[in-house]
Amino acid sequence: MRVRFSQDVLEREDDTAWRALARIIDAFVEGRHVWEIDDPDAIEASRWIAGDAGSREARRTLEIMRKSYTEALYASPNRRAHTLVIVVGADLAPDEARRCLEAPAYVVVENRESDGAFLKAMVRAFGRSELETAIARGWVDVVHAGGFGELEKRVNELIGNVPGPCRIFVLCDSDRMHPGHNDTEAIKALHACCAHHGVPGHVLHKRSIESYLPKGSLKHQGKRDVFEAFFDALNDAQRDHYNMKEGFKRPKTREGDVSVPPEHKGLFDGLAQDVLRKLCGGFGDHAWRLFLTTRSEITAAAVEERCATNPGEISRLLDIIEALV
Template sequence: MRLVLTDSLFQAADDLEVLGLLHRALGRRCYLAVRSPQADAYLRWHQALTPARREAWDRQLEWTLRDGAVHRIRSVEVVADGFCDWTASPVRLTAAEATRLVDLPFYILLENSRYDRAFLLALAPPAHRPLLERLEAEGRIVFRGVGGLNELRLVVEQQIAPRAERRLSHWALFDSDAAAPGLASADAISVSETCQAADVPFHMLERRAIENYVPTGALYDWADAGYRTAKARRHLLSALFSLTPAQRHHFHFKSGFSAAPTQQEQELYADVPSAIRATLENGISGAEIGRLFHNDLRGRIRAQVDKEGAGAELAPSLARLMELLRVPHG
């Protein structure tokens, strides 16, 4: 996040708030920029800094210019006093509120904090992963599992929507539970509508669930992991990969084909041979498949995801997330 400091901050009787923001920038919690670097008030303030502070200040501004030329960074305008305007573009905050914002952790809302977290990190572009992992290690981002779609909707509706300041500190990722392309479940649609109404950025998966993103190589690694089960598991995978990509992307790994399919499901799987249906009727150990992202050893799944391009779907949403999260990352 980039804090753009306005003239009023440099006209104040003291500069404690500005120096507080400098301290946070030095701690790599935010970027700093000056809206009017040639204004008399700013030039006088800058000249009055001690040499050490001036050097630290200038270094932060240079870092902002350098990274801003390469990355998109969300800007927030900072004023000395007055009212915060969360609807402005960019958002306008007092120095006190901006300080509070950069001190807060950023929450990534998930249905399951372990498996969905691992999934997100696996599908994140390689350029984003180090920053995400660093921010998590520092306690700057928190992967918050809420326990399902309905709970996620309630969290956004009851805890985030009433507090405008939380819209810059939350992002959500959730399954579509789509039984066919473009056929998200009613619960998933409700969550997306609630997020939109609250102005909370989010990504709803296009495929059914995270299991539907496990790369081919990882599935065969899972099949071959146990000597006694390898033959049966490979038989399941052979049936799975006889399906078309669209059929695989919406297949229910945990329970197989629906007992009461919708018309769209019937049309999607109309050409599946009866032998394949029989093999896949109970699914493919969905609980274990979903854990593969969490149990990824030495980053093999990440490498396979990168090779297959499975993360392309999330790239635009993650780019918007990184606009909010981006901080100096030397």
């Protein structure tokens, strides 16, 4: 976040408040938040600094202030992180501001392990270095909800724990079975949660996180028949809504026909039985681990190639998360 200090808080004779300000200064040194300075001379002349002139703490604060002010002059105007602003002493009392700035932003997901691997892979692929650092250092916390039915409960536990702007983002699979399938239980749960709490969220356009694995990654899964049918016989919409983990259910007999679930609304009509047989079984329950093991294959270009039906989706959701840092 971007942080300003009101002149009022700088002129107080309040050691408790000034100790909180010193802790906030530490967050600037770490690069966790940004000190937004309109008038460095006013800060230098304030009771907070001038009243302790010459001390080690005052000298340190002045050095950090000047560095922050100079860096702000040359910062990119397109910088996505640090867009939220709080004014210490106006929006929040100093110690409340300290608590706010020391707390992480939260990304609430259904499964911390698999969804976290997806998110980190996308952050890395799209070159979001500030966000990658924030996740690595715990400034952004990926929170396990335990299924879409638990999203609202988890958000409810997090919200209100920390003063200041709400910095929670909710992310979940869509579970869509066909294009335009916008009333899945997952979608309804996320929309209800976000509307109730006023937090941003994103339902993935594709059926699941595994649907975003690039071709080069899936090639490493060892499912040759599934891989060939998936990329050679299916179109983009079919790939978006295919069950990546389980595929289609195998027929009971070797000669039996593969039955496509009616919930797909005819999306896979016209595919030959030999193609459908290859698509039985899917890429397996642990296909998501490819986000961890095939990092070199997961590039922005490779992911965008898989996002033909909704280009730019990943960049947009990362923009929202970055704005909460």
